[in-house]
Amino acid sequence: MIALTRNHTREDILSEAARLFARAGFKGTSLHDIAVAVGCSKATLLYHFASKDALLLALVEPAVQELRALDGRLATLDGEDARATAIDGFVDLVLRYRRQVTLVYDSLQAAEIPRFPGIDALAERLVRAFAGYSDEPVDDIAARVVLSGICTVVIEHGDSDGIELRDALTTVAARVLRPNPRPRQES
Amino acid sequence: MIALTRNHTREDILSEAARLFARAGFKGTSLHDIAVAVGCSKATLLYHFASKDALLLALVEPAVQELRALDGRLATLDGEDARATAIDGFVDLVLRYRRQVTLVYDSLQAAEIPRFPGIDALAERLVRAFAGYSDEPVDDIAARVVLSGICTVVIEHGDSDGIELRDALTTVAARVLRPNPRPRQES
DNA sequence: GTCTATAGAAGGATAGAC
DNA sequence: GTCTATCCTTCTATAGAC
Numbered sequence: 550m551i552a553l554t555r556n557h558t559r560e561d562i563l564s565e566a567a568r569l570f571a572r573a574g575f576k577g578t579s580l581h582d583i584a585v586a587v588g589c590s591k592a593t594l595l596y597h598f599a600s601k602d603a604l605l606l607a608l609v610e611p612a613v614q615e616l617r618a619l620d621g622r623l624a625t626l627d628g629e630d631a632r633a634t635a636i637d638g639f640v641d642l643v644l645r646y647r648r649q650v651t652l653v654y655d656s657l658q659a660a661e662i663p664r665f666p667g668i669d670a671l672a673e674r675l676v677r678a679f680a681g682y683s684d685e686p687v688d689d690i691a692a693r694v695v696l697s698g699i700c701t702v703v704i705e706h707g708d709s710d711g712i713e714l715r716d717a718l719t720t721v722a723a724r725v726l727r728p729n730p731r732p733r734q735e736s
Numbered sequence: 737m738i739a740l741t742r743n744h745t746r747e748d749i750l751s752e753a754a755r756l757f758a759r760a761g762f763k764g765t766s767l768h769d770i771a772v773a774v775g776c777s778k779a780t781l782l783y784h785f786a787s788k789d790a791l792l793l794a795l796v797e798p799a800v801q802e803l804r805a806l807d808g809r810l811a812t813l814d815g816e817d818a819r820a821t822a823i824d825g826f827v828d829l830v831l832r833y834r835r836q837v838t839l840v841y842d843s844l845q846a847a848e849i850p851r852f853p854g855i856d857a858l859a860e861r862l863v864r865a866f867a868g869y870s871d872e873p874v875d876d877i878a879a880r881v882v883l884s885g886i887c888t889v890v891i892e893h894g895d896s897d898g899i900e901l902r903d904a905l906t907t908v909a910a911r912v913l914r915p916n917p918r919p920r921q922e923s
Numbered sequence: 924g925t926c927t928a929t930a931g932a933a934g935g936a937t938a939g940a941c
Numbered sequence: 942g943t944c945t946a947t948c949c950t951t952c953t954a955t956a957g958a959c
Binding site: 556558589590592593596597 | 924925926928
């Protein structure tokens, strides 16, 4: 295995790029900025990654991979199981990839970033799962508010981790996306 | 009043800039892009606005102004009144200034944008009001999730307005930020 | 693998004609 | 007020030495 010789520089580049992209955005961070943070030259960056876009892709790829895995798990579940799995899985994923979240998330709306194929449809399925596959418009909106709200809060919260934030987020999600929101009639 | 001669170009610039900034971000939109959209030259843009930053400021200023007004109104209220006013007022404001919301909101986290003085403290007060001035950490997180979630959902929803979205958003906010977290019944 | 040097494009902003 | 032309900076990316 060549994996023994872990490339320090490459890892450093990914780490610093994640930090800077999260702080100032993709367009707001230049290769020069990253090079200074890492302590190398711009040419070195472009030796390890073919382009700035490629660096972004490499950075976000693991997060997207895991998001796809979660999406796959959801496909085998339905109703309450899907909702619970979606909430826990998504909160966990966002907390572990907090620095990448901004990037993935921005690629959805602000087209500031190269898109990831199929991510839109995946996001919609996640919304559906969060909404418990309800047909009520208000449940759809609730799901979207919570989904995006979780992302933003985690991003803002910085790197101060802890089990508390995780619990708070799942609690909040459960509050909005509760099984029986309507005491009136059934759909 | 010179207000009779409403400057078409200036208005067009603001309008197109709002559209493009919302789509691709501040850094992701060049003066060239705006000029093409408006149908004028870059020099014309910079005749009407001293700089790209000044254009942004002019664009967002009314929204910030109204946000400050809402903040002032909240200062005279407390508890439930403050929460209800904050929710209704904020949803209304975000819906009316949906194109500017991205910009104001991004100025909070991603430092991609020139900051507005005092906006951080204002945002914190808004969070406090949304949380009903509760001391429970989970209520604080809930307030932040809803606050940011509302922004993102409105941004994503495009310009398709309607009373439905407004009602859905206030309903969702009420669900999370309800006065008594314990009882399972709705208000 | 990492560097310096530089190409080539695009960005914001200014000068001056009309 | 609006334009063209231009300046200067910054950016991504490449070339080639070591």
